[in-house]
Amino acid sequence: MTNTQHSPVTVLGLGAMGSALAWAFHKGGVATTVWNRTPGKDSELVAAGAVSAATAGEAVRTAELVVVVLLDHASVHEILDPIAAQLTGKQLLNLTSTSPEQSRELAGWAAEHGIEILDGGIMAVPAMIGTEGSSILYSGSEAVFTAHRPTLELLGSVEFFGTDPGLAALWDFSLLTIMYTMFGGFFQGAALVGSAGVTASEFAARASNWVAAMSQLLPPFGRIIDTGDYTSEVFQDLVFTKTALDTLRQAASDAGITAEPLAGFADLVDRQVTAGHGAAAFERTIEALRGK
Numbered sequence: 001m002t003n004t005q006h007s008p009v010t011v012l013g014l015g016a017m018g019s020a021l022a023w024a025f026h027k028g029g030v031a032t033t034v035w036n037r038t039p040g041k042d043s044e045l046v047a048a049g050a051v052s053a054a055t056a057g058e059a060v061r062t063a064e065l066v067v068v069v070l071l072d073h074a075s076v077h078e079i080l081d082p083i084a085a086q087l088t089g090k091q092l093l094n095l096t097s098t099s100p101e102q103s104r105e106l107a108g109w110a111a112e113h114g115i116e117i118l119d120g121g122i123m124a125v126p127a128m129i130g131t132e133g134s135s136i137l138y139s140g141s142e143a144v145f146t147a148h149r150p151t152l153e154l155l156g157s158v159e160f161f162g163t164d165p166g167l168a169a170l171w172d173f174s175l176l177t178i179m180y181t182m183f184g185g186f187f188q189g190a191a192l193v194g195s196a197g198v199t200a201s202e203f204a205a206r207a208s209n210w211v212a213a214m215s216q217l218l219p220p221f222g223r224i225i226d227t228g229d230y231t232s233e234v235f236q237d238l239v240f241t242k243t244a245l246d247t248l249r250q251a252a253s254d255a256g257i258t259a260e261p262l263a264g265f266a267d268l269v270d271r272q273v274t275a276g277h278g279a280a281a282f283e284r285t286i287e288a289l290r291g292k
């Protein structure tokens with residue numbers, strides 16, 4: 001049953017994420033129309049009462065809010081460019097993972113066509129959509145965010161970062177950077193301990209506690225980086241860090257595995273030591289990322 005609190009929504013793209021979003025809208029009482037390039041992915045949604053459209057143009061006709069959740073920036077343009085005229089005067093939400101610059105480019109394109117656009121970064125996997133753990137970061141049109149906030153809250157908690165359309169993606173990609181480097185470290189650690197016959201599952205149980213404990217160090221790191229003073233408060237200096245990383249690389253080599261996930265970070269530390277900052281706090285590594 002549809003709920004008059006929510007305007008009709010169209011979801012363009014029924015991959016794993018688009019389907020999860022469409023289901024959350026539908027279950028929340030939103031009149032939901034769906035379209036996907038490859039037909040057939042909407043059969044269960046349609047059986048449950050969602051409306052299927054044969055083309056993207058047809059799909060956006062009745063919607064006030066059009067949600068686009070496709071593979072990437074190129075596929076978004078591939079689908080939206082031919083229907084720009086039908087989108088004029090409508091409100092668009094891009095939940096496709098696009099880089100900050102791509103989000104800004106899309107916002108420029110939307111403005112040229114009289115389309116109000118909000119951009120979002122989904123901090124959840126499809127199974128989490130609509131649950132407490134799901135969080136979505138937004139930026140761009142505050143009017144679209146405010147008008148549809150109750151509808152957006154059906155997907156997860158919401159936060160608006162500002163009118164720069166690239167901001168949500170900037171936060172999203174910064175958080176994903178942590179996630180992927182952590183996963184890379186987990187795989188390297190699992191390969192290392194696995195060289196002694198330990199299973200990855202056994203390692204994972206201990207590693208998740210370790211990651212949780214180490215994450216407590218991030219706020220103090222942030223504070224030191226923000227002062228720009230890497231000499232007054234030195235929890236661990238760069239020479240010590242270089243020695244530790246060199247030994248970790250040696251351990252990987254001895255076990256016959258590659259240390260590539262660690263190598264990028266180790267190179268940054270090496271550069272800081274070579275530049276004469278060995279006694280500084282290892283948080284100074286961020287300056288190597290900034291090219292200093």
Ligand code: FVH
Nearest residue numbers: 013014015016017018037038070071075096097122124125
């Ligand atoms: N899945 C996840 O965990 C993450 C969580 C964070 C956010 N991402 C982003 O969400 C976007 C969509 O991801 P997805 O999980 O739905 O991805 P797929 O299941 O691979 O579905 C891709 C959909 O895109 C359609 N598509 C691809 N190329 C084109 C194109 N050239 N023209 C039209 N549609 C296209 C594809 O259609 P089809 O292959 O079924 O015809 C799917 O609908 C993504 O940006 C994630 O980074 C998800």
